[in-house]
Amino acid sequence: MSNHSGHGHHHDGHQGLHHEPSAHGHHHGGSEPDWDVMAPLLERNAELSSAQYTEAARWIAALPTAPKVRRVLDVGAGPGVVACLLAEVFPDAEVVAVDGTPALLDRTRDRARRLGLDGRVTTLHATLPDELSALGEADLIWAGNTLHHMGDQRAVLAGFGGLLRPGGTVALVEGGLQARQLPRDLGFGRPGIEARMEAAEAxxxxxxxxELPDARREVENWAALFDAAGLTPQGTRSFLLDLPAPLGDAAREQVVADFTRRSGGLRDRLDAEDLAVLDRLLDPEDPASLYRRPDVFLLLARTLHLGRRDA
Structure with a gap:
């Protein structure tokens, strides 16, 4: 793939809107998002990346060591786009979409019903890590940019391992490359505003x-963390989303929504010149804005790390 860059996280609220939210229920600053606004953005974002997610799931399914997948946990499922894709790639499996936000689980159920998957895609309201044991056994645990919301990532990863049936797989979407959406030099302001936004978001x-409970610093060596959790590393691959300019309407709307949300969180982190640039980019009447300029694109990579519980 997750999605997000030096730190590499596609983190909601800080790193751009490149993944579905986690089941932990934590939101930086203690404020709950307006899900009537946020959920459609998350859904559209995941739909834009559906080819990435499908390719990643097919990679898992094609591995020589792949288990017979009968039950999948999509941890931090958001509005359920990935959960439904997993159900299509693993046609014999029940897929359980796990999230801590009821409004997103409602969207998952609606989506599964529209796609004729409501008999196989179910939902589970749970807040992690406290309710980890309530998730039940699985042959595949998909955690899309979820683990980095857990204070003690090592302990949660070990908890995932404890839920796996023999031969089962944990698939972590973590790291990758943060999205790039604009040329370095916009023709106004200082060149490199996306890099400065990313540094502030880091x-x-x-x-x-x-601020997370039980926060513990870890070297982000996912293979080593799999080892520490008693899982055997099974490989890492990155999956590219490359939508060149000029963007289609849905992708352009997503870029505008992403910049709108990110700029709101960075008002006290950027200088006046960069804030003026953001104001121009978000002014629909400005010919140089995200709404109208022809050189807006969307390029990012999501990285998937696999660990297996040996039989």
């Missing part, structure tokens, strides 16, 4: 991590 991400 600081916000670190603050979020430090």
């Amino acid at each position: 600081e916000l991400f670190q603050e979020m991590r430090a």
Whole structure:
């Protein structure tokens, strides 16, 4: 793939809207998002990346060591786009979409019903890590940019391992490359505003991590963390989303929504010149804005790490 760059996280609220939210129920700063606004953005974002997610799931299914997948846990399922894709790639499996936000679980059920998957895609309201044991056994646990919301990532990963049936797999979407959506030089302001936004968001991400209960710093060596959790690393692959300019309407709307949300969280992190640039980019009447400029694109990579519980 997750989605997100030096730190590499596609983190909600800080790193751009490139993944579905986690089941932990934590939101930086203690404020609950307006899900009537946020949920459609999350859903559209995941739909834009559906080819990435499908390719990743098919990679898992094709591995020589792949287990017989009868039950999948999509942890931090958001509005259920990935859960439904997993149900299509693993046609013999029950897929359980796990999230801590009821409004997103409602969207998952609606989506599964529209796709004729409501008999196989079910939902479970749970807040992690406290309710980890309530998730039940699985042959595949998909955690899309979820683990980095857990204070003690090592302990939660070990908890995932404990839920796996023999031969089962944990699939972590973590790291990758943060999205790029604009040329480095926009023709106004200082070149490199996306890099400065990303640097500010990396600081916000670190603050979020430090505030989590039982926060523990870890080297982000996912293979080593799999080893520490008693799982055998099974490989890492990255999956590219490459939508060149000029963007279609849905992708352009997503970029505008992403910048709108990100700029709101960065008002006290960027200088006046960069804030003026953001104001121009978000002014629909400005010919140089995200709404109208022809050179807006969307390029990002999500990275998937696999660990297996040996029989």
